[in-house]
Every structure is written in structure tokens, then in C-alpha cells.
Amino acid sequence: MVAQVIDGKAFAAKVRAQVADQVAKLKEENGITPGLAVVLVGEDPASQVYVRSKGKMTVEVGMNSYEHKLDVDTSEEDLLALVEKLNNDPAVHGILVQLPLPKHLNEDLVINSIDPAKDVDGFHISNVGLLGTGQKSMVPCTPLGCLMMLRDHHGSLSGMDAVVIGRSNIVGKPMAQLLLGDSCTVTIAHSRTKDLPDVVRRADIVVAAVGRPEMVPGDWIKEGATVIDVGINRIERDGKNKLVGDVDYASAAARAGAITPVPGGVGPMTIACLLANTLTACCRANKLPEPEGLTA
Ligand SMILES: NC(=O)C1=CN([C@@H]2O[C@H](COP(=O)(O)OP(=O)(O)OC[C@H]3O[C@@H](n4cnc5c(N)ncnc54)[C@H](OP(=O)(O)O)[C@@H]3O)[C@@H](O)[C@H]2O)C=CC1
Ligand SMILES: Nc1nc(=O)c2c([nH]1)NC[C@@H]1CN(c3ccc(C(=O)N[C@@H](CCC(=O)O)C(=O)O)cc3)C=[N+]21
Structure with a gap:
């Protein structure tokens, strides 16, 4: 079988166009412009690339982008004070604190200090709990993007065997919750899983979120299965990055x-869903109807 390529780039452009339409409507009919604040602590080059491209796409869909770049040795107190300021700023509808944070900062504490209504990453314990109990929440962007592509490709996912490799709070666990919500039979695999190849071979849907370059070989994949590759690994091959x-x-x-x-x-898709979540947060904050097809 030769796989159909699921074009995330094209899909994401469609999602962003939908967001842009709704943003234009919000401006025209309600005089409201959604705003997204991104906080970056330190100078990790990969993080800088993401933050730059998020800012650019935020502006492209007509939203306001607020970038806060803090020194690598910023104190927890100062970071919490900035989050509090953004929580109270009515022009800011979404707040994203880029992860990972430098080691001296407590990630859980910082994330849980974000107003859950502005937590467009969906990482706050309150949003995690809402998702886990099937209630309306902010859904983490990467798993939401994966779900949109799966639904688009399959229609219904009901009854399918799904294997998620990885159990992080930002990808693996929320991905598993979303697949369960769509009535898949879900297995979460991780570094202690026995016979990972055999576990993966059972799957109709494989989501790989491990962080190990090219770890899953073709002979683990069931003929005809759908493979969603979350990994982003920079490697050197033939002298090239x-x-x-x-x-x-x-x-x-x-x-x-x-x-x-x-x-x-x-x-x-992750960035497109971040913009969709910011629009959703803005609509909820203003008690306006939510955009359709952009949430889980
Ligand atoms: N495309 C996108 O938008 C995004 C991409 N990413 C990428 O996705 C990947 C995963 O990210 P993230 O979830 O944050 O990573 P984490 O490092 O937080 O989690 C990795 C998971 O993989 C598991 N794992 C590690 N080694 C193995 C192994 N040999 N066999 C099976 N499982 C293993 C770990 O298991 P254990 O828990 O037992 O240690 C852990 O649960 C990275 O490449 C990251 O860059 C991340 C976010 C967004
Ligand atoms: N609070 C927080 N939320 C996040 O969502 C978050 C984060 N922290 N920290 C880092 C990870 C990683 N992440 C990516 C987003 C877009 C691409 C992306 O657009 N990738 C392009 C390629 C980009 C390139 O060329 O480097 C692609 O796959 O086509 C990748 C990775 C979001 N993350």
C-alpha cells in the first residue's frame, strides 16, 4: 500500500482562513480584536523560531500579537507578576508561556497561575480536568490539530484501535483523552511498555509523540493504518541539518x-489550533457564539 499523505500545511492554511473570516466578522460586528500574548523566557533557538512564526501568523489572521521576551534568569516572582498582568488585561484573550522553562522556574506553578479562560494551550489543571470529564474546555493545540486531521480523513473514529506512543501532559495524555472522546479503544505506550512493536501493530491509528528521530519503523505499522507523526527532531545527515x-x-x-x-x-496544525483557541477564548469572554468546527 502506498499511503495517502495528509497535508497538514494545507489543512492549517484552511483553518487559519476560517479563523481570519471570524476575526474580521468580530471586528466589524462587535468592534473586538482578539489578542494573543506569548511569553518566552530565555533564548532557546528552536523556541525563538516557534514564537516568531506564531507572532507572524497571529497578525496574518487579523489578531493582535503581544510578545514578551524575558531574560533567561528572570525570577519566578517576576514571571508570575507578568502572567497576573496579562490575566487582568482585557485586550489579551489568550496567554501562552513557551515551554520548556529554564530549570529554576516551576512549570506547574506558572501554568496554573494563568487564568483558565485564557489558557489557550489547555495545560491548566482546570482545563485538563474539564477535558478528562468531557466538559467544555480549552483543548491542547497539538492533540486538537491531530484530531482534526483524523476526523477529516476518517469521518467517524468510533471503535478504531488507537495507540498513542508517549504520555506527556502536553501531547500524549490529552491526545489519548480526545481519541477516547471520539470512541476509539485507546492504548497509551511509553518507555516502559513491553513489546512496543506488537502493541503498535494492533493499531488502526498510531500517534507518535516520543522525541526520538525515526524510532517507529514501517514494519511496526499495520497495513492500511493511519500514522500521525508529532515528533520534531533536528538531526544532521549527509552534513546537512x-x-x-x-x-x-x-x-x-x-x-x-x-x-x-x-x-x-x-x-x-498546532499553530492554526492556537489561533483557533484564541478566537474561541475571545468569543467566550465576550459571551458571543463560538466558531463552529474549530473546537473538539
Ligand atoms: N508538532 C508539534 O506541534 C509538537 C511537537 N512536539 C514534539 O513531539 C515529541 C514529543 O514531545 P513531548 O510529548 O513534549 O515529549 P516528552 O519528552 O515530554 O515525552 C516523551 C514521551 O515518549 C516516551 N518515550 C521515550 N522513549 C521511548 C521509547 N523508547 N519507547 C516508547 N516511548 C518512549 C516517554 O516515556 P516515559 O514517560 O516513560 O519517559 C514520554 O512519555 C518531541 O519530538 C517534540 O519536539 C511537541 C509538541 C508540539
Ligand atoms: N506552551 C507551549 N505550547 C506549545 O504548543 C509548544 C511549546 N510550548 N513548546 C514547544 C512545542 C513545539 N511546538 C511546535 C509548534 C509548531 C511547529 C511547526 O510549525 N513546525 C513546522 C516546522 C518548523 C521548522 O522548520 O522548524 C512543521 O512541522 O512543518 C513545531 C513545534 C509547539 N510547542
Whole structure:
């Protein structure tokens, strides 16, 4: 089987166009412009790239972008004070604190200090609890993007066997919750999983979120399965810097029914969903109807 390529880049452009339409409508009919604040502590080069491209796309869909770049040795007190200021700023509808934070800062404490209504990453314990109990919440962007692509490709996911490799709070766990919400039979695999190849071979849907370059080979993939590759790994090959996923693309594409590429798959969808979440947060804050098709 030769897999159909799921074009995350094109899908993300469609989502952003939908967001842009709604933003224009909000401005025209209600005089409101959604605002997204992104906080970056330190100078990690990869994080700087993401923050820059988030800012650019935020402006492209007609929203206001507020970037806060703090010194690598910023104190927890100062960071919490900035979050509090953004919580109280009516022009800010979404707040994202770029992770990972430098080691001296308590990530859980900082994330849980964000107003849950502005937590467009969906990482606040209150949003995690709402998602886990099937209530309206802010849904983490990367898993939401993966779910949108899966629903678009399959229609219903009901009854499918899904294996999520990775159990992080930002990808693996919320991804599993969303798949369960769509009535998949969900297995969460991790570094202690026994017989990972056999576990993956059972899956109709494989979501790989590990952070190990090309770890999943094609012979783990059931013929015709759908493969969603979340991994973003920078490697050097033939003297060149390359971006690869957690899946060995060539061998997996030879067996899968559909597969997301890296780059151009999950990454662009993550940013599109961040903008969608900011729009949703803005509508909720102003007690306006929520955009359709942009939430889980
Ligand atoms: N495209 C996008 O928008 C995004 C991409 N990413 C990328 O996704 C990847 C995962 O990110 P994240 O979830 O934050 O990573 P984490 O490092 O937080 O989690 C990795 C998970 O993989 C598991 N794992 C590690 N080694 C193995 C192994 N050999 N076999 C099975 N499982 C293993 C770990 O298990 P254990 O818990 O037992 O240690 C852990 O649960 C990274 O490449 C990251 O860059 C992340 C966010 C967004
Ligand atoms: N609070 C927080 N929220 C996040 O959502 C968050 C975070 N912290 N920290 C880092 C990870 C990673 N992440 C990516 C977003 C977009 C691409 C992306 O657009 N990737 C492009 C390629 C980009 C490139 O070339 O480097 C692609 O896959 O096509 C990748 C990774 C969001 N994260």
C-alpha cells in the first residue's frame, strides 16, 4: 500500500482562513480584536523560531500579537507578576508561556497561575480536568490539530484501535483523552511498555509523540493504518541539518493507509489550533457564539 499523505500545511492554511473570516466578522460586528500574548523566557533557538512564526501568523489572521521576551534568569516572582498582568488585561484573550522553562522556574506553578479562560494551550489543571470529564474546555493545540486531521480523513473514529506512543501532559495524555472522546479503544505506550512493536501493530491509528528521530519503523505499522507523526527532531545527515519525525517516513509510508509528513504535518496544525483557541477564548469572554468546527 502506498499511503495517502495528509497535508497538514494545507489543512492549517484552511483553518487559519476560517479563523481570519471570524476575526474580521468580530471586528466589524462587535468592534473586538482578539489578542494573543506569548511569553518566552530565555533564548532557546528552536523556541525563538516557534514564537516568531506564531507572532507572524497571529497578525496574518487579523489578531493582535503581544510578545514578551524575558531574560533567561528572570525570577519566578517576576514571571508570575507578568502572567497576573496579562490575566487582568482585557485586550489579551489568550496567554501562552513557551515551554520548556529554564530549570529554576516551576512549570506547574506558572501554568496554573494563568487564568483558565485564557489558557489557550489547555495545560491548566482546570482545563485538563474539564477535558478528562468531557466538559467544555480549552483543548491542547497539538492533540486538537491531530484530531482534526483524523476526523477529516476518517469521518467517524468510533471503535478504531488507537495507540498513542508517549504520555506527556502536553501531547500524549490529552491526545489519548480526545481519541477516547471520539470512541476509539485507546492504548497509551511509553518507555516502559513491553513489546512496543506488537502493541503498535494492533493499531488502526498510531500517534507518535516520543522525541526520538525515526524510532517507529514501517514494519511496526499495520497495513492500511493511519500514522500521525508529532515528533520534531533536528538531526544532521549527509552534513546537512534536517527535520525528521518520530516515524521512519519512507518505510511507514509503504505500509500505512495515510501518514502525516514532518515538516508540513502536525506542526502547522498546532499553530492554526492556537489561533483557533484564541478566537474561541475571545468569543467566550465576550459571551458571543463560538466558531463552529474549530473546537473538539
Ligand atoms: N508538532 C508539534 O506541534 C509538537 C511537537 N512536539 C514534539 O513531539 C515529541 C514529543 O514531545 P513531548 O510529548 O513534549 O515529549 P516528552 O519528552 O515530554 O515525552 C516523551 C514521551 O515518549 C516516551 N518515550 C521515550 N522513549 C521511548 C521509547 N523508547 N519507547 C516508547 N516511548 C518512549 C516517554 O516515556 P516515559 O514517560 O516513560 O519517559 C514520554 O512519555 C518531541 O519530538 C517534540 O519536539 C511537541 C509538541 C508540539
Ligand atoms: N506552551 C507551549 N505550547 C506549545 O504548543 C509548544 C511549546 N510550548 N513548546 C514547544 C512545542 C513545539 N511546538 C511546535 C509548534 C509548531 C511547529 C511547526 O510549525 N513546525 C513546522 C516546522 C518548523 C521548522 O522548520 O522548524 C512543521 O512541522 O512543518 C513545531 C513545534 C509547539 N510547542
